Amino acid sequence: MTDAKRAFIARKEQELETLCRAQGLSLTPQRRALLDALARRKDHPTADQLYDALQKTVKGLSRTTVYRTLETFANIGLILKVSSQQAKARFDADTSRHHHISCVQCGAVADLIDPGFDLPELPDKHPSGFRIYDYAITFTGLCPRCQQDSSHTA
Ligand SMILES: [Zn+2]
Numbered sequence: 001m002t003d004a005k006r007a008f009i010a011r012k013e014q015e016l017e018t019l020c021r022a023q024g025l026s027l028t029p030q031r032r033a034l035l036d037a038l039a040r041r042k043d044h045p046t047a048d049q050l051y052d053a054l055q056k057t058v059k060g061l062s063r064t065t066v067y068r069t070l071e072t073f074a075n076i077g078l079i080l081k082v083s084s085q086q087a088k089a090r091f092d093a094d095t096s097r098h099h100h101i102s103c104v105q106c107g108a109v110a111d112l113i114d115p116g117f118d119l120p121e122l123p124d125k126h127p128s129g130f131r132i133y134d135y136a137i138t139f140t141g142l143c144p145r146c147q148q149d150s151s152h153t154a
């Protein structure tokens with residue numbers, strides 16, 4: 001693991017403590033483990049993938065707890081819920097502005113870090129009448145694994 005990654009995980013743990021205290025949420029071992037697992041991953045996992053990865057090592061973790069906790073984390077701004085080509089939500093511990101690319105075939109999501117897509121500033125009004133808080137762009141494409149699969153069958 002790189003130093004940057006270690007620092008990122010430590011920062012997320014700090015953020016979890018601060019936000020839980022501010023929101024009156026208890027800092028359960030399950031919540032800690034879930035955030036830690038998400039912060040270590042770069043693949044924007046689904047709730048089910050996180051559950052599968054943790055169910056053996058984290059005591060008292062149910063699928064429902066994972067779903068509910070991720071929703072709570074997203075609501076308090078600790079993590080991002082990322083849209084993908086599949087119906088299943090994917091999650092990201094990195095809440096800094098970045099964009100995503102989603103595979104049309106398997107739903108895999110990767111970061112697309114290119115400041116060229118960032119707006120110089122958020123317009124504060126829109127013709128729709130919405131006040132804009134934030135934005136993220138999701139690109140669609142075919143991931144390397146699916147490209148390989150399709151070249152095999154072709
Ligand atoms: Zn794919």
Ligand SMILES: [Zn+2]
Pocket residue numbers: 044092094098099100110111
């Ligand atoms: Zn991301």
